[in-house]
Amino acid sequence: MTDRMNDATASAFARLALELHDAPGVEETVDAVVQFALQALNCTYAGVAFATRGARAEVAAVTDPVVAEIFEVQIGTQVGPLVEALKDREPILIRDTSTDDRWPAWAEKVASLGVRSVLDVPLTTGPATRRSVGVLGLYSPEPDAFGPDDAAIAHILARHASVALASARHEESLSQAIDARKLVGQAMGILMERFDIDADRAFAVLKRYSQDTNTKLRDVAQQLIDTRKLP
Incomplete structure (x- = not known):
C-alpha cells in the first residue's frame, strides 16, 4: 500500500x-x-x-x-x-x-x-x-x-x-425476538383470562389463527392486544 x-x-x-x-x-x-x-x-x-x-x-x-x-x-x-x-x-x-x-x-x-x-x-x-x-x-x-x-x-x-x-x-x-415473545405472552394472558384456559391452550389458539390466516404469530398477538379480537 x-x-x-x-x-x-x-x-x-x-x-x-x-x-x-x-x-x-x-x-x-x-x-x-x-x-x-x-x-x-x-x-x-x-x-x-x-x-x-x-x-x-x-x-x-x-x-x-x-x-x-x-x-x-x-x-x-x-x-x-x-x-x-x-x-x-x-x-x-x-x-x-x-x-x-x-x-x-x-x-x-x-x-x-x-x-x-x-x-x-x-x-x-x-x-x-x-x-x-x-x-x-x-x-x-x-x-x-x-x-x-x-x-x-x-x-x-x-x-x-x-x-x-x-x-x-x-x-x-434478538430485540425483535424478545419483543415478539412479550407480545405473544400478553396475548396468551388475554385469552387465558377471557376463556379460562391454560397457557398451552392459549398458545395453541394463537398458533392456529396464525396458520389459518397465514399471519405471523407476533402480528396475530399484536392484533389481539390492540383490538381484543382475533383476526
Whole structure:
C-alpha cells in the first residue's frame, strides 16, 4: 500500500470504528459505512446490498438513486458483479463499463447511467465460514477510477463494515425476538383470562389463527392486544 494509507486515513478508520460501535441500529450502521466510503475512496456514489436467506441481495443503503437502480437491475436479473461478488465472496473491479464484456447488458445499462468504474467488495464474517453479509458497491463516472490504494482501503472498510453490520443485525434480530415473545405472552394472558384456559391452550389458539390466516404469530398477538379480537 502506498502513502495514501497514512496517519490521517488510519485516524479516520479509528473514528469510523467508534461510530459503528455507537450506531443504535442497522440503518444507522450501514449509513455510516456508505458515507465513509464517499470520504475515504475515489468514488462518487456508494451503496450496500445485504445478503438474504434466499441468497438474493436486497438494497440496504445508497448515496444516490443511481446506485439503487444499479442494484435493482442485478437483483431482478441475477446477473452482474454484485451477484458474483455475493456468491463467490471475492471483490470485482470493472475499470470501464463501456468496454467490459463480462456482463454486457448490465454494463451497457450502467454506462448509460453515467457510471464508468465499479468496485464491488463482499462483506463477509469469520475467516473459517466466510459467511456473506452483503456487498459494498463503489461507483465513479470516471474510467479506471479505482487503483490499488482504493482496493486496499475498500478491503479494510469492508472488514470493519462486515463485523459491525453482522453484530447490528444480530442484535436487532434478538430485540425483535424478545419483543415478539412479550407480545405473544400478553396475548396468551388475554385469552387465558377471557376463556379460562391454560397457557398451552392459549398458545395453541394463537398458533392456529396464525396458520389459518397465514399471519405471523407476533402480528396475530399484536392484533389481539390492540383490538381484543382475533383476526
